[in-house]
Amino acid sequence: MSAKKSLPLHLFWSFFQFGFYTFGGGWSLIAQIQKKFVEEEKLLSEEEMLDVISIGRSLPGLLTGNTCYLFGYQVGGFACALACVIGISLPPVIFLTVLTWFYERLRAQPLVESMLLGVRAAVAPIILSGTLRLRKAAFMLRSGYVFFALALAAYVFGLDCILIIAIAAAAGLLLYRKKEG
Amino acid sequence: MLVYLQLYWAFCKIGFTSFGGLSMIPLIESEMTAHAWMALEELSDIVAIAEMTPGPLGLNCATFAGVRAGGMLGALCASLGVLTPTVIICSVVALAFHRFKEAAAVQHLLQAVRPACLGIIAGFLINLLRSDYLVNGQLSPALIAIGVAALVLLLRFRFTAPKTVIVSAAAGLLLLYVPTLFRAAH
Secondary structure (H helix, E strand, C coil), X not given: CHHHHCHHHHHHHHHHHHXXXXXXXXXXXXXXXXXXXXXHCCCCCHHHXXXXXXXXXXXXXXXXXXHHHHHHHHHHHHHHHHHHHHHHHHHHXXXXXXXXXXXXXXXXXXXXXXXXXXXXXXXXXXXXXXXHHHHHHHCCCCHHXXXXXXXXXXXXXXXXXXXXXXXXXXXXXXXXXXXXX | CHHHHHHHHHHHHHXXXXXXXXXXXXXXXXXXXXXXXXXXXXXXXXXXXXXXXXXXXXXXXXXXXXXXXHHHHHHHHHHHHHHHHHHHHHHHHHHCHHHHHHCHHHHHHHHHHHHXXXXXXXXXXXXXXXXXXXXXXXXXXXXXXXXXXXXXXXXXXXXXXXXXXXXXXXXXXXXXXXXXXXXXXX
């Protein structure tokens, strides 16, 4: 039983370590969880892990946070879920707080400013290439293009993003349910 | 005090209505500019810094924006805000985990929300194009060249985002800073 008591702590510490070296996107983290907890420690079956990933990634919010939370919950309930989420979140929060401190002090230096200008020029391409990777999942149905165009128009027109997504969610629920029913 | 509550609430809303890091960026932009917490160029800086550092993009953006708007406590409020929806929604879902798996409603919702998110990102990219290639209010050929090169590196040569950020920082230094040294020498 003592092993069970320390499970949240064990998870917290593992996820805290994961938090330091998971760059870009949740997939590298998922690979690490898979290796350590599914293959080595066998805390979760392969199938359960797949469910955690697919559900975690279809809920709103931080996809990584969702996946970690659901993983923790499946392994050992609420305490473990929180341990995983806090563990994975602490390193980036610490990192970014320190980095932002430097950013605020150095950004006006001509040398740093020139690098930031160069980096800014690469941000739109980075977002574009990331978005292109999502297009398959988004346009599985033809009607996806209609939602794309309407949302784009609404955004350019100045409608609040949160409102646009809420409307799309409601429309999706209504439209596609009718089609199946 | 108010700014901390505003930060928490703004990121709570962002968390509830976004699906994944990229879709969060336009939402962050509209909240940031609505509260005058930061300018569009600074948002580009966040995205670049967030891509360079480990951790989920959304959380990195929240921390950065929180520090900018309200210091360390602001960072804490913003990151708690962006994590709140995860805890609430996942707690509810975890209770009905196996029933949820088959819930068709979620799939229906996503079939509309996913393309809508892309539409918003496309609109946001248009805004970004209008602000990110200016030096002192003038369109800069050097920055356009960096942008085009970055796109080629990403799509053609499969560069990762962190690598692209490093290359473009070096290019910025070379094309924008080094020439000023020569001009100063004359």
